[in-house]
Amino acid sequence: MRHDEIEILYVEDDPSDVELTMAAMRRSKMANTIYIARDGAEALDFLFCRGPHAAREYVSPKFVLLDLKLPKIGGIDVLRAIRNDPRTELVPVIVLTSSNEQRDIIETYKLRVNSYVQKPVDFEKFQQIVQQLGLYWLIVNQSPGTTTSQTGLASSASTGR
Amino acid sequence: MANRNSELIEANRELESFSYSVSHDLRAPLRHLGGFSKLLHDEYNDLLDDTAQHYVQIIQNDAKNMGELVDGLLNMGRIGRQQLGCKPVDLNLLLEGVLRDLESESAQRHIEWQIGKLPVVECDSSLMKQVFTNLLANSVKYTRNCNHAVIEVGQFTSDGRVVIFVRDNGAGFEQQYAHKLFGMFQRLHRADEFEGTGVGLATVHRIIQKHGGRIWAEGEVDKGATFFFDLTTSEELHEKARPIGMGASQ
Numbered sequence A: 001m002r003h004d005e006i007e008i009l010y011v012e013d014d015p016s017d018v019e020l021t022m023a024a025m026r027r028s029k030m031a032n033t034i035y036i037a038r039d040g041a042e043a044l045d046f047l048f049c050r051g052p053h054a055a056r057e058y059v060s061p062k063f064v065l066l067d068l069k070l071p072k073i074g075g076i077d078v079l080r081a082i083r084n085d086p087r088t089e090l091v092p093v094i095v096l097t098s099s100n101e102q103r104d105i106i107e108t109y110k111l112r113v114n115s116y117v118q119k120p121v122d123f124e125k126f127q128q129i130v131q132q133l134g135l136y137w138l139i140v141n142q143s144p145g146t147t148t149s150q151t152g153l154a155s156s157a158s159t160g161r
Numbered sequence B: 001m002a003n004r005n006s007e008l009i010e011a012n013r014e015l016e017s018f019s020y021s022v023s024h025d026l027r028a029p030l031r032h033l034g035g036f037s038k039l040l041h042d043e044y045n046d047l048l049d050d051t052a053q054h055y056v057q058i059i060q061n062d063a064k065n066m067g068e069l070v071d072g073l074l075n076m077g078r079i080g081r082q083q084l085g086c087k088p089v090d091l092n093l094l095l096e097g098v099l100r101d102l103e104s105e106s107a108q109r110h111i112e113w114q115i116g117k118l119p120v121v122e123c124d125s126s127l128m129k130q131v132f133t134n135l136l137a138n139s140v141k142y143t144r145n146c147n148h149a150v151i152e153v154g155q156f157t158s159d160g161r162v163v164i165f166v167r168d169n170g171a172g173f174e175q176q177y178a179h180k181l182f183g184m185f186q187r188l189h190r191a192d193e194f195e196g197t198g199v200g201l202a203t204v205h206r207i208i209q210k211h212g213g214r215i216w217a218e219g220e221v222d223k224g225a226t227f228f229f230d231l232t233t234s235e236e237l238h239e240k241a242r243p244i245g246m247g248a249s250q
Helices: A015-027 A040-047 A075-084 A102-110 A123-140 B002-043 B050-081 B091-106 B125-142 B175-180 B200-210 B234-241
Strands: A008-011 A034-037 A063-066 A093-097 A115-118 B086-090 B111-115 B120-124 B149-158 B161-168 B214-220 B224-231
Touching: A008 A040, A015 A034, A015 A123, A015 B002, A034 A040, A040 A063, A040 A075, A063 A075, A063 A123, A075 A093, A075 A102, A093 A102, A093 A123, A102 A115, A115 A123, A123 B002, B002 B050, B050 B200, B086 B091, B086 B125, B091 B111, B091 B125, B120 B125, B120 B224, B125 B149, B125 B161, B125 B200, B125 B224, B175 B214, B200 B214, B200 B224
Parallel strands: A008 A034, A008 A063, A063 A093, A093 A115, B111 B149
Antiparallel strands: B086 B120, B149 B161, B161 B224, B214 B224
């Protein structure tokens, strides 16, 4: 996988969650290149091409899927760092988390999160949400800086939802 | 007094961080249980014999149940901490919204609704909506084996206080266990008769209590159930609201 072609940066520390999300994407026929960062520090290293990713040439992902409870650097601080850097300040960030605590929602909205989604317990609902997010943020939505589009869902028309 | 107050604040903070952890950390393993068992069911069903499929189904159902329990508990915690936002609320208008929300469950059923004229009361409308949603959803659920379900909402005045009631002609309950109805996780019906978590009425109880009101129930097996609650006047409520505020009201 070439890291300069990453379409989705997915920041999630829990391997079971990663596996479930990947299953949901597979079942939604999403065939996008994804980089999975296992903590907040790795996510920022990847985004800003530093540390182990120093050789990467900066290309903005189409969106960042961000968990909040992360080791080392928490999701809210990751979001803050993204918004504070001119290269990434406009990248769509979608928080995908277990909690629906008001203070998290308010805090991330203050940091101009683009969407806040609670992971439902029910897998079928979760899969629908993953599919909707992919469809919306890769195909429907226009965002600044991503001029090469239309590579979104591999066969979104045939999934029948 | 100041000491007591700081203890309350501390207890409240602990409760808050507890429920924060619950919402983050307890839900994650539940999602995984539900998710992977769903994947097993959908993608590996051919490899499983009937017993194995049955077990997978049990895991899925239980994960779903526990998800509802956790959400119910969190909601209870939130209600406890929340400040009441009381204003005059037209209960008939509120009820219209609740009935619309319940339509997905009640539309396929033949239910005779008897909605009386209800008063305007001073209350927190979003919490009061939860009260009616829980009570009416219960009535819809427990009348589902009735040929002719009747659900009635009305009011009367007793000792100068307004009493609201929700009555149905459903499965009812044994009056001797009525006091258990409002306990957390307490159920008077087996899960294979009527599904449920035992959180709904406990939540209703908490909300009414928080409004300074009382709630009680009357029932008879296979004849139906009636839930009553009264609400204090706005002056009484202001009196009571002062020392609570922090939420740890029990």
